[in-house]
Amino acid sequence: MSDIKKIKDDYIDKVNTENNIEKVKNIKSELFGKNGIISNEFKKLGSISVEERKKLASDLNNIKDELQNKISIKIQEIETKEINLKLEKEKIDVTLPERNIEIGKIHPVSQVIDEISSIFSEIGFSVEEGPDVENEYNNFTALNTPDNHPARDMHDTFYLDNNKELLLRTHTSPVQVRTMLKGKPPFKIIAPGRTYRSDSDQTHAPMFHQVEGLHIDKNINMGHLKGCLNYFIKEFFEVDKIKMRFRPSHFPFTEPSAEVDIGYEIKNGKIVIGEGNKWLEILGCGMVHPNVLKNVNVNPSKYQGYAFGIGIDRLGMLKYGINDLRAFFETDYRWLSHFGFDPLDVPSNYRGLSR
């Protein structure tokens, strides 16, 4: 017994002090190989008495387990150490820059159009479109603005022919005409798009964007118009309260007509929408004129409703603090990067209109 205990103690020491994995493995075969020390001890069991054999076998098994365990722990230890050492050598500088990120952006006008569409979609409006080139009839005459009407002077029109029959639409209102001509009431649409007037200075661009709204049904009145716009403005500017003022005005295609102002104030050089005692005109609207309804084959004694037109670019400027309208259309890489929106920022009701 003392023999094998000594063997055990010696080898435990040996393993403990050994740090080379190959040498540890050698120790293992020295002990447990074919002619290994422990293996040989086991072989001796056959030549001794049954009594002694039982005891020795049990002792040998214990020693064998202990040594084997010791060796495998040691091997693992050395391996871990070696791997750690290797990985330590592989260390890279993670503060080096990542591969180039190419960031695309959505233009503010597109983003605002999507915001507007999302808001009106919530209250049941669908989106209609019309062509940028219009005929004189759809742009003016059908909208109760005959040739001799002074209101035509309010629109500086781009023409495509000398007879002034073909033009670039001066507003999105001709989409009303097209929508009603091709369908039957009720109508509940918005129509965002490009519009054109031959006007160009700091606050006017020859091309800009409008969204038209039209709701025609049997009993739509000015209260609905007010409610709809109140809802829209509040949602769009993402405020709880909005100060809004309807002011009588005149458009040939609506009667009664109104212009809508919203209250604002300047705080720390920034415009704050919804409060304050200054007024800002943001849209025109009214009840669709019976003459217009007649022109599109809708019976004005049965159907009535409202229409509105909003300047999209201006809304965007107000909401996102953009000062210069002209910059919208100048494709300056810096401007687009600065004011553009992430393509994943899709305005929606459940995720919020804007981040």
Add this chain to the structure above:
Amino acid sequence: MKFTVDWLKNHLDTKFNNNQIIDKLTNIGLEVESFESPTSELDTFIVAKIINAKTHPNADRLKLCDVDIGSDKTIEVVCGAPNAKNGLLTVYAPPGSIIPKNQMKLSVSKIRGVTSYGMLCSESELLLSNESDGIIELKNNKYANKIGEKYFKNTSEKVIDLSITPNRPDCLGVRGIARDLSAAGAGKLKINKKSNLKYRGNQNINVTIKKEKAQGCTIFGSCLIRGVANKESPKWLKDKILSLGQKPISAIVDITNYVMFDLNRPLHAYDADKIDNEIIVRSSSKGESFEALDNKKYILENDMCVISDRSGVLGLGGIIGGTRSGTEYSTKNILLESAYFLPRSIRKTSKQLNIDTDAKFRFERGIDPLSIEEGLIKASELIKQICGGEISNLDVKKNENYKKTIINFDPFLFEKTTGFNVENNELIKILEKLGFNVSKNKKILKLAIPSWRPDITQPIDIVEEIVRIKGYEHINTSEPIKTRLKPTLNYYQKLFHFLQRSVASKGYLETVTWSFTDSKINQLFKENDEEIPIVNPISSDLNVLRNSIFPNLIFYLKKNLDRGFKDISLFEIGPSFKGKNPGDQLTVIGAVRAGKVSRLSWNDKERIVDTFDVKKDVIQSLYEAGINKDDIIIDDRSPSYYHPGKSGGVYQNKKEKNAIAYFGEIHPNIIKKLDIKTEGLVIFEICLDYIKDSKQKIKDSKSEYKFSDYQKSERDFAFIINKNFKSQELVNIIKSVDNKLIKSVRVFDVFEGENIPEGKKSIAVNVTIQSEEKTLNENDLDNINKLIISSVESNSGAKIRS
């Protein structure tokens, strides 16, 4: 329309203060543009302080003064006054000021070699006293904290400027505005005093309105005023004219203007002695001409309404008078005209001749045809009062009698339109105050429309009048009705939305550019489309509608390259025009990518952007927008502005004429012509209108989910094939060997040159083979391999590389 509150009070008894009047005007639809004192020439003179006065380097008597004028920087002024000294408060006039004493306009000037910005003023120069020895010395206690403020208080009365909508000619006169205010409860409209004018003699210049088809005049009223002494207007009248923002001319002219703005009744005064015998109101003949009061000579077309005498045209009726019969200070006898001209005729003539006058502006919108006499009387009275003279009987010639408009109005229409109710009594009261004559027939109101309201023609106009006067604040704010009639977006609108955001997510910045462009650049991209010129472009380099999105994109790409950006990805989604009729347009995405990939990367090799970069962008975008992968065919047909060898088109069908997309390098000639400085420029475009609407919702188009768990095998093949043979076809040939077993084919190497015969190339493909029924054994795979090789060899003329 400008007027003062004082002027308004000539017509309105009111207890309202100025702010209440302003608010009321806005609330009833008469939009107040501004309410402020008219600018004065004296506004520019400001209180200033001399900070430092030193001697002029080139003149002992002059001083160089640093002057604090209340802004960030001091101003340097050369001054000859002996009393100019440090710390003196005085009055400073900046360049541009007009010095009251001599009416000289100051400019920046050099005095003995030193530039002087403006002037320090003496009392005499400002007409305050005769003191001219030195500059004004202002008292410290009064002016020390007023540096930079105006020295002269603007004492002129504040002017209200209204923007009158084209439907309200009646409010182009102060009386009309007063009437509207009175209806809205802002006071009481004053009753016009009855005239006790005494007439002497007849108007003995014969007036004829010719009966002609195109006659633009229906009523011509006139009177003679004999023995006047024309002169400068009295102060009250001058002030009125000045408050309109106009210059007083002479009493007679000022009076006619005053009556026009007071009653909205344009008048014209002729020097009666310059009229050749008689007045004939007729249509012009082409080629007639006259010199108008704006000192321009106008050559007339046919059928313009002219006032003429026996010698020819005197003036354009209702638009502008002529110099030949104009009044002067020496004028002794006046013929005063008060007429009615048809809006349509006025508008046509003034457009043709491009004339805009206050009278034209009013007649075009519609003057009260019953105000002929009122205007003549009011003006005659004033002329007599100021210039003396005797007034003849009034002479009114008419071709037509005025017919009153009657509207039957059901008050229910009001509530139906506005959503709220106004009691009948109140409603009638509002209308009566606006000048309507109301009688009742059971529930229906019979309304006689005032002659000054040509805009009111049908019941809805009455609704507007009532709601406008009652106040829009009474309209309820109803909860929005949420009923939906159809889906918000249709297929193409969704496609627009998806593609827009999909392209942006590939690193492209979205831009919005004009729908018009420069014809010179457009022509490089227009292919066979017709050019669409704009008749009246905003500038000569934006003179046509764009036939393609690229002219503007490339133009702005160049601008950004010139700004120093090197790697640029831009896109726009919008219309491109194919013809000049409504609807001749396509919705297109155009995208450009310039520069390099991995520029200045520490770990990747940088390279110039190429066709396969944009091919990936375009194909991935199409997939993301829901275009089926298997429906896409690539072809090398592309428009001429692409590099003929390095571009292609994406088609949804082999026979389709129109590609849904193109991609590739831009033609080198275009880069050269437009002088674009970049290492590489690739573009792509997607035409949304050419994409076929699958008409299937995703819930209907998802196929059954099938997969195979049997082992898959991969085999590589390399073929030597004609250089021009398209890899897409090779892939198709391999796939068609066994559509079920061959799961995918990938080209992983293309090689030309060494060891490859001239005109040939080597293509290596990796083929994945997998059965859905069993694990394929070596035999099965060998068979498939042999089939692939034989099929490729016989269908493409390729040879397997051994």
